[in-house]
Amino acid sequence: MKLGLLLCAIQLAAFLAPPPLAAQDVRAGAAAGVERFDPARDADADIRAAVAEAARSGRRVLLDVGGEWCIWCRRLDTLFTTHDDLRTFRDAHYVVVKVNWSPENKNERVLSRYPKVAGYPHLFVLDADGTLLRSENTGELEKGKGHDPLKVMAFLKQWARAD
Numbered sequence: 001m002k003l004g005l006l007l008c009a010i011q012l013a014a015f016l017a018p019p020p021l022a023a024q025d026v027r028a029g030a031a032a033g034v035e036r037f038d039p040a041r042d043a044d045a046d047i048r049a050a051v052a053e054a055a056r057s058g059r060r061v062l063l064d065v066g067g068e069w070c071i072w073c074r075r076l077d078t079l080f081t082t083h084d085d086l087r088t089f090r091d092a093h094y095v096v097v098k099v100n101w102s103p104e105n106k107n108e109r110v111l112s113r114y115p116k117v118a119g120y121p122h123l124f125v126l127d128a129d130g131t132l133l134r135s136e137n138t139g140e141l142e143k144g145k146g147h148d149p150l151k152v153m154a155f156l157k158q159w160a161r162a163d
Contacts, residue, residue, distance in 0.1 A: 036077075037067045037098050039105035047110065047130070050095040054128040060161055061130070062094040065111065066121035067102040072147075073121040076138060079147045086153055093160035094125075125159040134159050 050061045066073030080087045090096065099107055101120060111117065114124050115135040125134040141151040 035098075037070075037073065037100040037102070039067075039100045039102050041098075041100060043097070043099045043107045043110045046097045046099070047126075050097045051126065051128065051130045054095045054126070057095070058128070058161065059092075060094050060128060060133070060159065061126035062090065062096045063099050063114075063124040063126065064096060064121055065099045065101055065107075065117055065124070067100055069102055070120045072119075072138065072142075075146050076121050076152075079149060079152060083149050086149060086156070089153065089156055089160075093156065123155075128161075 047061070047063065053059075054061045064073075064076070066076075068074075080090065099110065101107060101111070101117070114132060118137060119139060121138050123134075123136040123138060124132060125136070127133055136155060138147065141147050141155060143151065
């Protein structure tokens with residue numbers, strides 16, 4: 001009877017345990033936090049998981065730095081949700097990590113490894129080994145009150161790995 005209870009407890013614990021970081025954080029085309037900026041996330045762990053997934057899948061890492069407070073960050077998110085071609089290309093060629101920057105969590109330790117960010121959102125492209133390839137002020141990708149789909153696609157294509 002005690003053995004049965006022990007086995008039941010082990011099965012229950014395994015069922016309730018969160019999946020490993022790589023399984024939890026790296027989904028098809030993206031690392032955790034791709035849906036929103038979350039001040040509670042461990043950006044360093046997210047980046048490590050994304051680099052590992054990029055190496056495994058032959059993609060690059062796209063760090064999207066910003067916050068839920070940022071209207072331009074939300075506009076860039078909307079661009080990807082409303083343009084299937086951009087989202088499909090991005091997810092095929094990049095592992096995306098949202099790195100929160102807000103009063104609650106400025107991620108100073110993580111962001112100190114990269115060039116200074118002048119505004120938000122800001123994009124960093126990393127190679128599959130974590131090497132910084134590009135620091136992009138997204139103001140260069142804007143048109144009017146949003147981001148230009150053609151400029152964003154050109155940026156993504158320019159920094160995607162050559163197949």
